[in-house]
Amino acid sequence: MAKQNKSVLQKQYRNKEVDGFSLVRTEILHATSGEVDPKTRHDVLRKAARLIRELYILNTKLQHQLCNSRPGSETPPHYSYGGGMESANPARF
Numbered sequence: 001m002a003k004q005n006k007s008v009l010q011k012q013y014r015n016k017e018v019d020g021f022s023l024v025r026t027e028i029l030h031a032t033s034g035e036v037d038p039k040t041r042h043d044v045l046r047k048a049a050r051l052i053r054e055l056y057i058l059n060t061k062l063q064h065q066l067c068n069s070r071p072g073s074e075t076p077p078h079y080s081y082g083g084g085m086e087s088a089n090p091a092r093f
Contacts (some may be wrong), residue, residue, distance in 0.1 A: 031051055
């Protein structure tokens with residue numbers, strides 16, 4: 001009985017994992033206007049990580065522009081990315 005329960009739980013987990021990767025892949029396609037279509041799970045993770053980093057950088061730049069456009073405003077605090085990708089080779093992504 002326990003072995004059957006374990007296999008059912010594993011199958012449910014695999015199905016959730018497939019659904020999760022499918023969702024991330026769909027969002028990558030949407031965010032890149034269909035230009036990036038990752039085929040493997042590894043590609044999905046790499047592309048998602050790259051997009052998150054790019055969005056972080058863009059958000060930081062926009063925050064600085066917004067802050068600089070307001071008279072008398074201070075520069076917003078710089079939040080460290082902390083993703084460990086700063087030292088990674090950007091060509092890999």
